[in-house]
Amino acid sequence: MIRRIADRLHRFGTARGGNVAILVALGSTFLLAAGAVGVDLGLVFQARRKAQGAADIAAMMAAIDPSQADTMARRSLGDNGYGSAAATVDVGTYDASVPGVAPGSRFHPGSSPANAVRVGLSTSVPMTFGRTLGLSGSVPLRVAGTAASARFAAFSIGSGTVQFGNGIANALLGSLLGTQLSLSVADYNALLGARVDGLRVLDALATSLNLQAASYSDIVQGNASVGQMLMALRVAGQGNSAAVNALTGILNALPNAGGTIPIGQVAPLGDAAALAPSRGFGGPSIDLMNIVGAIATLANGQNQASADLGATIPGLLSTRLTVAVGERRRSSGWVRPGGSNATVQTAQTRLLIEATASAPLGLGTLSLPIYVEIAPAQATLQALSCAGGARQVTIRAQTGLATLAVAGVPRSAVTGGSASPNLSQPAVLIALPLLNVSGRAVTTIGSTTQTLVFNEADITNHTVKTVSSGDLTQSVIGSLLGNLSLSVNGIGVSPLLQTSLSATLSALAPALDLVLDTTLRSLGLRLGYADVDVDGVLCSQAVLVQ
Known part of the structure; x- marks a missing residue:
């Protein structure tokens, strides 16, 4: 029996049949x-x-x-x-x-x-088959x-439309850019009537700076020369031949590429930077003339800019401008209510107008220095609605406090720093060997705050809405000169001289108003006003970021 079992085990161990089945x-x-x-x-x-x-x-x-x-x-x-x-x-x-x-x-x-x-x-x-193999019944x-x-609005605070009919804009912007400009009235009107997509400007800059693979957030952190900025505007403005020709005229006048300026202060991303928008993202529609003014003032920094207008202003023998512009911020880029970039300011500006005219009574030449200091105006995005496809933007705007004076202010005192010049000393208006006529006047325009509501039509048509100070008169310079306190050699003046000087100064007021208004608007500013324009509204609801 044992032997039989052993034989069967041996045969089973050596058998090859059924291996495949097993x-x-x-x-x-x-x-x-x-x-x-x-x-x-x-x-x-x-x-x-x-x-x-x-x-x-x-x-x-x-x-x-x-x-x-x-x-x-x-x-x-x-x-x-x-x-x-x-x-x-x-x-x-x-x-x-x-x-x-x-x-x-x-x-x-x-x-x-x-x-x-x-x-x-x-x-x-729940696991269907895995549990039969001893695995967990479910997978968490x-x-x-x-x-x-991704709901944003973009807005700008600055000047309204102005017709440049004299050489003030050329002289001032040329001085800021370090060159001589000879743009025509048609050129300035073309720049005033054109708008460009702010992010298309960044796309053009990326190509110029060899940053094709960079994000918008990276681009706005960099610097570009004045020439590169203007060329980017020209690329973004393709399709508007008049505006492109005006920009070409500025580029041709530059002696070189110019100094570098921070890109983010010309074409800011605003709160949209937090989303790291991809290239091709739609940007706000920005007024081209405002960008050119921003480039010019940023290029000049807080240095003085001087422009000698000579005898180009009717009624004046000569006119000289000395300007200092503080750090400016104009267009918001895409921002949201309550965001860190929801408030935009214009620049603090200091301006000295030194004009001469014929003095009355055959007293030779009348010298008239007018000092103007404007604190920044500001606007804040308060609310944004996209309900039912009807967009609405609410902005709270405030005019800047302004001071005007006829006083002994030296040109060197006109700076972009924090200290204001001393306005307590009278200015010498007429200087003769035995007679000095001096005068002093100071007036202040207070700030005003108002809430502006832009509806769908206002946004589509880029309607400019204005907040104005209640202290404004028809002629700011006329009001200032009307309060002029005069003296001859430190004592009072005769009625005849008082009457003659008052009449002469009153006649000069319109020419000086023209110089002041055009100078400020060339910088994107208005005295006693805050002009606000909605550059666009983005109603994309929300975007997935992670």
């Missing part, structure tokens, strides 16, 4: 197990994509109005079949404008002003989506 049976078991796991993994991946889509949609719905984020996000999750799933809704800020920050660290929950929402979703996927999933509001 191998197929064992292999099929492993293949079926792998297939089962593969099916379950496919279900997990499919469920993850579905959950991610639901979280992304919920985040975008919530980012439309961050104040209602929790309600809107959970309603969206419920509509997509995740009403009973565990979810978190965090409101905060998203900022991609800081270089070197990893994408996962750009969202800051709890920060304000809120412009983004992150929705986290936790769910699980955790996904998150982050969206940011």
Whole structure:
């Protein structure tokens, strides 16, 4: 019996029949197990994509109005079949404008002003076949989506339309740019009537600076020469031949490329920088003349600019301008109400007009120095509505405090610094060997604040709305000269001289008003006014950022 059993075991061990069947049976078991796991993994991946889509949609719905984020996000999750799933809704800020920050660290929950929402979703996927192999009965999933509001408005504060009918603009802008300009009235009107897309200007600059692969946020951090800025404007303005010709005239007058200026102060991204917009993103429509003025003043820095107009102003024997412009900020770029860039200011400007005319009573030449100092006017985006396709923008604008004086102010005192010149000393108006006529007058125009509402038609037509100071008179210079306190050799003046001088000064007021108004408008400013224009409104609701 033992021998028989041993023989059978030997024959079984040496037999080759049925090996394939055994191998197929064992292999099929492993293949079926792998297939089962593969099916379950496919279900997990499919469920993850579905959950991610639901979280992304919920985040975008919530980012439309961050104040209602929790309600809107959970309603969206419920509509997509995740009403009973565990979810978190965090409101905060998203900022991609800081270089070197990893994408996962750009969202800051709890920060304000809120412009983004992150929705986290936790769910699980049941295993169909995996549990038969001893695996877990379900696989937990955790996904998150982050969206940011993309509702923006862009606006500018500066000058309204003005007709340049004399050489003041050429003399002043030429002095700021370090050259001599000879643009015609038609050239200036072309610049005043043209608008360019602010981001197309950045696209053109990227090509000029060999930054084709750079983001808009990177471009605005750099500097460009005056020549490069003007060439970028020319590229962005293609299609308007008159404006392109005017820019070509300025470029041809430059002796060289000019100094460098910060790009972000000419074409700012505003709050849109936080979203790191991709190239090709639509930009605000900016007034071309305002950009040219900004380039000129930025190129000059806080240095003095002098322009000798000679006898070109009717009624005056000679006129000389000395101007100092503080740091300027004009166009907002895309911004949102309550954002860090929602307030835009014009520049603090100091101006000395030194004019001469024929003195009355045969007393020779009358010298008249008029000093003007304008504090920045400002505008703040308060509200933005895109309801029903009808856009509406609310801006609160404030005029700048202005001081005008006839006083002994030396040219060297006209600076862009913080210290104002001394206005207590009278100016010598007529200087003769035995007779000096002196005069002094100071007047102040107070600031005024007003809320401006731009409706759909105003935005489409780029309607300029104005806030004006209640202290303005028909002739600011006339009012100033009417209050002039005169003295001869330190004592009072005779009635005849008083009457004659008053008549002469009154006749000079219109010419001096022209010089003052045109000079300031060449810089994008108006005395006692704040002119506001909405450059565009972006109603893209919200965009997915992570």
